[in-house]
Amino acid sequence: LYQKIQLKNLIRFFDFCLCGCCWALRPRYKRLVDNIFPEDPEDGLVKANMEKLTFFALSAPEKLDRIAAYLLERLTRDLNRHRYGYVCIAMEALEQLLLACHCQSINLLVESFLSTLRLLLEADKPHLHILATNSFVKFANIEEDTPSYHRSYDFFVSRFSEMCHSEHDDPGTQNKIRVSGIRGLQGVVRKTVDNELQVNIWEPRHMEQIVPALLVNLEQHTPNDRSFLHFFETEKQPKQTEVCFRELLGRAAYGHINNAIRPVLMHLDSHSLWEGRGFAVRCFQIIMYSIQSQHSHLVIQQLLGHLDANSRSPASVRAGIVEVLSEAAVIEATGSVGPTVLEVFNTLLRQLRQSVDYQLTGYYDNAGKHKTTSSKEETLQDAVIRTIGSFANTLPVYQRSEVMLFIMGKIPVPGIYPALGSPNAGFEGSRMIQVMLLKSLLQVSERYESSNLLTALPSSFLEPLLSFTLMEDPEIRLLVLSILTSLIDRRHNAARLSGATASAAFDVSSLELKEDRSSRQDILFVRKHAQRLYRHVFLACKEESSSHSHYQQLFILLAVLSVELANEEVMVDLIRLVLALQELASSNQEPLTPLNRCGVHAVCAAALGVMSQLGPPSPVQQHVAQVIERRRKDAPHLLPENIFCDSHSLPDGELKVDQEFLFVQWKICEGLTASSYSSQCERFNTPYTPQLTDEDRLAKRKSVGDVVSLQMEMDPQSPETPQVPIDQSINQSINQSIYTSSHVMEEERRKRLEVVERFQTAPFEEIAAHCGSRASLLQSKLDQVFDLIIRPPPSPSGQSPPRSTPLYEMKFPDLCVY
Numbered sequence: 001l002y003q004k005i006q007l008k009n010l011i012r013f014f015d016f017c018l019c020g021c022c023w024a025l026r027p028r029y030k031r032l033v034d035n036i037f038p039e040d041p042e043d044g045l046v047k048a049n050m051e052k053l054t055f056f057a058l059s060a061p062e063k064l065d066r067i068a069a070y071l072l073e074r075l076t077r078d079l080n081r082h083r084y085g086y087v088c089i090a091m092e093a094l095e096q097l098l099l100a101c102h103c104q105s106i107n108l109l110v111e112s113f114l115s116t117l118r119l120l121l122e123a124d125k126p127h128l129h130i131l132a133t134n135s136f137v138k139f140a141n142i143e144e145d146t147p148s149y150h151r152s153y154d155f156f157v158s159r160f161s162e163m164c165h166s167e168h169d170d171p172g173t174q175n176k177i178r179v180s181g182i183r184g185l186q187g188v189v190r191k192t193v194d195n196e197l198q199v200n201i202w203e204p205r206h207m208e209q210i211v212p213a214l215l216v217n218l219e220q221h222t223p224n225d226r227s228f229l230h231f232f233e234t235e236k237q238p239k240q241t242e243v244c245f246r247e248l249l250g251r252a253a254y255g256h257i258n259n260a261i262r263p264v265l266m267h268l269d270s271h272s273l274w275e276g277r278g279f280a281v282r283c284f285q286i287i288m289y290s291i292q293s294q295h296s297h298l299v300i301q302q303l304l305g306h307l308d309a310n311s312r313s314p315a316s317v318r319a320g321i322v323e324v325l326s327e328a329a330v331i332e333a334t335g336s337v338g339p340t341v342l343e344v345f346n347t348l349l350r351q352l353r354q355s356v357d358y359q360l361t362g363y364y365d366n367a368g369k370h371k372t373t374s375s376k377e378e379t380l381q382d383a384v385i386r387t388i389g390s391f392a393n394t395l396p397v398y399q400r401s402e403v404m405l406f407i408m409g410k411i412p413v414p415g416i417y418p419a420l421g422s423p424n425a426g427f428e429g430s431r432m433i434q435v436m437l438l439k440s441l442l443q444v445s446e447r448y449e450s451s452n453l454l455t456a457l458p459s460s461f462l463e464p465l466l467s468f469t470l471m472e473d474p475e476i477r478l479l480v481l482s483i484l485t486s487l488i489d490r491r492h493n494a495a496r497l498s499g500a501t502a503s504a505a506f507d508v509s510s511l512e513l514k515e516d517r518s519s520r521q522d523i524l525f526v527r528k529h530a531q532r533l534y535r536h537v538f539l540a541c542k543e544e545s546s547s548h549s550h551y552q553q554l555f556i557l558l559a560v561l562s563v564e565l566a567n568e569e570v571m572v573d574l575i576r577l578v579l580a581l582q583e584l585a586s587s588n589q590e591p592l593t594p595l596n597r598c599g600v601h602a603v604c605a606a607a608l609g610v611m612s613q614l615g616p617p618s619p620v621q622q623h624v625a626q627v628i629e630r631r632r633k634d635a636p637h638l639l640p641e642n643i644f645c646d647s648h649s650l651p652d653g654e655l656k657v658d659q660e661f662l663f664v665q666w667k668i669c670e671g672l673t674a675s676s677y678s679s680q681c682e683r684f685n686t687p688y689t690p691q692l693t694d695e696d697r698l699a700k701r702k703s704v705g706d707v708v709s710l711q712m713e714m715d716p717q718s719p720e721t722p723q724v725p726i727d728q729s730i731n732q733s734i735n736q737s738i739y740t741s742s743h744v745m746e747e748e749r750r751k752r753l754e755v756v757e758r759f760q761t762a763p764f765e766e767i768a769a770h771c772g773s774r775a776s777l778l779q780s781k782l783d784q785v786f787d788l789i790i791r792p793p794p795s796p797s798g799q800s801p802p803r804s805t806p807l808y809e810m811k812f813p814d815l816c817v818y
Helices: 002-025 028-035 047-059 061-080 084-100 106-122 126-140 154-164 171-192 204-218 228-250 254-270 279-290 293-309 315-331 341-361 374-393 397-410 426-446 459-470 474-488 494-498 520-540 548-564 568-586 594-611 618-634 665-673 676-684 694-700 704-712 726-738 742-761 764-789
Strands: none
Touching (some): 028 047, 028 061, 047 061, 047 084, 061 084, 106 154, 126 154, 154 171, 154 204, 171 204, 171 228, 204 254, 204 279, 228 279, 254 279, 254 293, 279 293, 279 315, 293 315, 315 374, 341 374, 341 397, 341 426, 374 397, 374 426, 397 426, 397 459, 426 474, 459 474, 459 520, 474 520, 474 548, 494 548, 520 548, 520 568, 548 568, 548 594, 568 594, 568 665, 594 618, 665 676
């Protein structure tokens, strides 16, 4: 036993001697590293020894890799032994060395540093995760002079993204881990995004991890614990996330936008976040404000493509995407639409068409398995219409004109434009699409500002638009009147007039009047399109289905025309039109209801009340004021304050209007005589009579017999008709104009009905033969006329030489034809 004890003591002595000698023989960098660790880890890093180690590292930079490797060895040993105090000291030493070594040899230190961080992030201790993240953030803020070609951050992207999804039991610890993960991702972005020689952070595999991790933390959470510290940590999380998300998007180049936006769309789809206008709108607001302005149209294209991909999704999802589109267009008002302008509107109009189909069928899929409701589809339709207006506001004036023409070309008009929608939609589907597209057109036109009416209302746009004023649907007519008013109203007087229709005695001083003379473009517009506008206003007043809203809009349109195109010629034509409307309302030949007649009289009173203050002399204004005052006393149902409202009062029985309540043409003409309007008095004395055109007949869908009957009335005389002397024909024409008895009118009406009945009931062969005979008769008459025209002059000998070829059949060179 004694020998055994002596042997153990001898072994201990030799061990002590050996260790002492070996420690003295160890490399200097190891001794310097060991000296920075205190006996008690709570004392922290030995600063004096750390300064010696730093000086040694700067003096011998080739030793950096060995110093880092030895620190990693010690940290690994301490981590395995759960000596976390020494782990923190080792990390602090690595950070100080990293910050001090700003030289080309820093790459020798970085590999061991990143390996150390991997060890800490792979541990199961949250405080070590936070420690590693803080160290990585400090490293990310260091600007390196030389790039590293073999450095990889894939592990850190994956680990930091995982930390952002932490579900720790303690809410406070969970928030700290998530905030650390967000800061770590921010550090990865800063370290890699500006260095093309390092890992490409914009690859889809990295974006599919980073972006969802940020979006999860961007959502607002309601804290359960109302303590100040917990509330502060909870509020810090989404703010830090937003900062990181903005920084990521702000560094995105042109080719990286799609990779960054696609994970956002996938996240919103998978978590059903499109419904409502909360989180999805906020996400894309951050995106649109963060990315470079010249790249905004790429986001819009991504959203449009995603909208098409979700065409079979519920209406709430489609409405959410459309709301996001609307907000995105408002934010970026200069470049959000991009080069494919019409494609944007084509996609939105296609969504309107599909929504109408879904509303009629009750299902939003072809299989008929998923039901939808009219209210949901109407919500979607309103969102699409608002979005169309938002996009149109971002465009210059010339592109808005193209968009209006594009939308007009999509409106189904029987016989003019092809119908939209599915074949099963029928008439109701076409009507709904017409209403939706006209509402979209109204959204575009309300903010359309152009100083030139010829460009705002070209013939290719005005003619099909005016054809809708003759449609039987009252909603369509009202929309068309609103569109016309918004495009003509360049001084925004319509809003003032709509609020002033409670009284016929409206003071025009509240309007913004035109101070200069009419421009050349306005004069050309009047000469080209004014009569067509007047005709459609006149015909619109004859519609029996018109309501008080229609008459109010007609008055606003007339008032805007008188303000925008104010000159003597236009004013006289408008007064003639108003007097013709008054005659229409007073006549018993038109089948108008009492509301229609009172509405037209109210339009005449309100329109003349405005026009009489815009240029005509005071006698005209006095006469208009007197008639309005008499109506106010004894016939208030003829004034706009009783008609342009929901609760209008009409007299019982048949409507009778005395002459004292009507505006008198000759009194107005007398008032215009002694003024600058005297040159227009001759035109003023000619009553206004609108001329029906083929466009009007097409809009009313007249029968073929009605059209042919008009042609038959112009049938030329047959060859058997005896020639009548000139004097006798003049006498007959005078007698016929005087003789206007009811018998003659009834006979003409009977003949016209016979012609209509013949063309409606006769066989096709008989009608074709009749028309063929008329054509041959016309050809023979033309031949006779040509023979008289081309008869050669007499020759001096008295004989005209024969001509083999008629003159009108000879071919002349183009240069000889004038």
